[in-house]
Amino acid sequence: MSVFDASTTEIRRTISFYQTIEAKIDFLKNEKELISPRFYQNHSFTGTMLLSDENYQGGISPYYGTVAILTAENTMQKRIDRLTDRYVQFKDIPHIKVLPIDAPLSYEEVEQYTRISQIEQSIRQVEDKTEEDEDELTINDILGELYED
Numbered sequence: 157m158s159v160f161d162a163s164t165t166e167i168r169r170t171i172s173f174y175q176t177i178e179a180k181i182d183f184l185k186n187e188k189e190l191i192s193p194r195f196y197q198n199h200s201f202t203g204t205m206l207l208s209d210e211n212y213q214g215g216i217s218p219y220y221g222t223v224a225i226l227t228a229e230n231t232m233q234k235r236i237d238r239l240t241d242r243y244v245q246f247k248d249i250p251h252i253k254v255l256p257i258d259a260p261l262s263y264e265e266v267e268q269y270t271r272i273s274q275i276e277q278s279i280r281q282v283e284d285k286t287e288e289d290e291d292e293l294t295i296n297d298i299l300g301e302l303y304e305d
Contacts, residue, residue, distance in 0.1 A: 167265060170272055178243060181236060184232060187232060188229055188232040188236065195225050201216060242275075
């Protein structure tokens with residue numbers, strides 16, 4: 157997507173998203189640490205946990221609990237890894253204050269959005285390539301595609 161195809165609002169929201177990636181990563185890391193305690197609070201391995209006045213819950217197997225916790229943690233870790241890959245590429249972009257929506261775009265905002273678009277395009281290309289090759293996406297692949305010019 158080029159700057160000419162995007163609205164001022166879209167450009168500012170994209171820049172704003174990348175300015176908050178670090179906080180989102182920290183939030184997801186804290187959420188990942190709480191997956192296991194929350195699971196134990198909501199499930200019973202022995203059964204007979206009171207759900208309402210008359211209904212009792214049967215116990216779940218430890219195997220089911222292990223699989224459920226590990227699946228949730230792995231899913232959360234993949235989200236963290238994706239955001240971290242994006243953050244590594246964008247942390248050297250100077251942060252600017254996002255102006256009100258109706259104010260004209262500054263040159264710095266247009267430059268940031270252009271760079272963000274280029275890096276997102278290179279990420280998509282590398283992801284497509286890795287899906288074909290069935291290899292893991294690495295930061296070196298992304299940076300290699302980005303600076304290949």
